[in-house]
Amino acid sequence: MLLQLKLPSIRLNKEISVEEKKIELNKVDEFPPMPVSLGSMRVNKTSSWRNFRPIIDGEKCIGCGICWKFCPEPAIFPTNPPEVDYDYCKGCGICIANCPVDAITRQDETK
């Protein structure tokens, strides 16, 4: 039911096709003077400030694709049921607010 929009999957994002290295800066002396070449966002995960995570209930999901379409990141893959990319999801809750069948719930990250 999902993927009725017939848009190409962005799943490719998960795989790092070219050789990329995460730049490790553990000591201040190793830092360059200015923020330069701190590495691609494909290796620097940006979900560290998430307070809660959206959990999609596959049973309730009707595959409308609204969560995927509204996700500003985008951190929802248009699979069936949709899958959240927790490496990049900031926990904004837009998917939860817009799900027409309340299939997405929030789970506190401290758990």
Add this chain to the structure above:
Amino acid sequence: MKTVMNGDFAASYGAMTSDVKFVAAYPITPQTLIVEKLSELVADGELDASFVKVESEHSAMAACIGAQAAGIRTFTATSSQGLLLMCEVLHWAARARLPIVLANVNRAVAPGWSIWADAQDSISQRDTGWMQVYAENNQDVYDSILMAYKIAEDNDVLLPMMVNLDAFFLSHTSEVVDLIDNDKAKEFLPAYDPEYKLDPKNPRAFGALTSPEHYFEFTYKMFEAMEVAKKKITQVGKEFGDIFGRYYDMTESYKIDDAETVLVTFGTIAGTAKESVDRLRKEGKKVGNLKIRVFRPFPAEQIIDALKNAKRVVVIDRDYSYGNEGAFYTEIKGALYDANLRIDTYGMIAGLGGRDVSTTVIKEIVEKAETSEPNKTYFIGVKK
């Protein structure tokens, strides 16, 4: 070569002697002559640089940031409202560690609309990460620009530098300026060759998202760079003196050794203050003057050393930090506190909006300090 020129032209020639390759500027009184002269020098082929006319001061600094990031030496100039419009990009230039040099003609901030001397513009940009020099005369303007590149481009500094000159008292007043021969200047200031630059052969991302894991360290590195800059400014000032015969430092003491009252001044007021010291000494008053030439990084050690034997410290601010006191006054007191020096201090606000601070006014300031309660701020010359 000795010639006669106003402070604005001294700034333009300072940029030319520094062999800048890129100038982006927007005209504003009383800085306009700097831009006019530079465009003329480029048009006449005397200065081999790109001159970019921009639509605002924000764009001028943004263009300089782009060009400097590509690895070439850039220059711009502005004043007052123009400097304030640059604010966002001033921070950007400093945190991107681009050693841009900017001449700022100190002019009052509106309203009331004023084109006259006042340091409120640059003082309000104190915390942007720029080093700040306050010139006393036109030779100081010219020499400071050349030294500014040398200091700013040092690999352990890499911070932009603002050379400030008082509106009209310097910008439009002609004085003798000794220009430096281009070849000699190149020996003093070699070509700019930064380690980090935009280069298609070695692509890098500048100024990208910086997480809490990294941002803090970049600010710490600027703290370290400012500490290095303190030493570098003194060192370059000495090196400049050894070659060209004119010595510079972060501060300059004038007859302070036996002085009971020490005036602390910056900009053109420092020149008048030295003349006042001579006149007051003839009247038997033991007065001296400490000029603060560099305000950022703050020369606390030199200030403590210069003021430690004074009985009275009188700080003249041509600026006012609303709700507190003069900016220099606050910082001078901070330095004395750190050194456990409990000296009577007087915050004297004078010369705002271009009001003349003559030797008569400075005499009045000294008399006011002698007869008033210490550790307070006084506005000098308010019409009552």
